[in-house]
Amino acid sequence: MKNVALFGAGRIGRIHAGNLAALPGIQLKYVCDPATAAAADLAGQHGAQVSSVDAAFADPSIDVVAIASSTDTHSDLITRAAHAGKHIFCEKPVDLSVARAQACADTVKAAGVACMIGFQRRFDPTFNEARSRLDRGEIGTPEMLVVTSRDPGAPPAEYLKASGGIFRDMLIHDFDIFRWILCVDGDEADTLHATGSCLTDPAIAAVGDIDCTAVTIRTKAGRLAQINTSRRAAYGYDQRFEVLGSTGMLQCGNHRPSEVVQSDAKGVRADTPENFFLQRYRDAYRLEITHFFECLQSGAPFRTSIADGVAAQKLADAAAQSLALGQVVKLS
Secondary structure (H helix, E strand, C coil): EEEEEEEEECCHHHHHHHHHHHHCCCEEEEEECCCCCHHHHHHHHCCCCEEEEHHHHHHHEEEEEEEEEHHHHHHHHHHHHCCCCCCCEECCCCCCHHHHHHHHHHHHHHHCCCCCEEEEEHHHHHHHHHHHHHHCCCCCCCCEEEEECCCCCCCCHHHEEEEEEEHCCCCCHHHHHHHHHHCCCCCCCEEEEEEEEECCCCHHCCCCCEEEEEEEEEEECCCEEEEEEECCCCCCCCHHHHHECEEEEEEECCCCCCCCCCECCCCEECCCCCCCHEEEEEEEEHHHHHHHHHHHHHHHCCCHHHHHHHHHHEEEHHHHHHHHCCCEECCC
């Protein structure tokens, strides 16, 4: 039996709490959140206790911490967990600062604890099947990647004000997909160009952010990626990518509530995509936490390491720099 302390009782914390509670051999012992009412409600649902951060770290029976709290707490909690000898699962990002994220990675390595970063898209069954086919060589050598990532609507302006900007908050997932799919055989990003606009809501511009972006990345081996994102898609949560290889192409489409297509005299109709990430990635969240504990048990490497978290953050920083300068940024 492994005992877990969960930090964060918001919407991501609730997802992880439910998935933790469903795993055999796992006991969600503590829920920690400054919003004590939310922590008490979530703890009550899963037979856990409300705890302070200090008490959770001081409890020698806690084997694992799951960090689903606000972004600005991640690096401190990772560092404290490493010093306390606890294994770590942490939602993205490690930190909004590359320097602090790298310092966390160094601390984790020195402490000898395991740390996985929650890039849940790598665990999406559709996306993972594409990666498996790439690994089997079914489309030859991957050469180009096109990622489309569009939210149905933007978060509140107050959230965006502290989010670190669209590249660090939203596109960090797409940068991780880029590395996962296109950076094979040690290849990595060489140059990056990013541009963007505020097209959906002037309140986003008022807090210094943008809501639509176009990013082009060239790897050291010459592979190309294009990422287009928007904070507004009237038809639902739009999550697609296609990868072109030397002998074929793989396309990963949206998930829909049903796959029924109705054809009649009025036209041909199908369901719009899943409403938001909580629905689109429900299976991915469950599979990633299962993977975490399976790897702890077996000693196998995580699919998403803290090094991946640092690498994605470097791309996010490069994109922000490219937008500010209006020019291509060299990464290597």
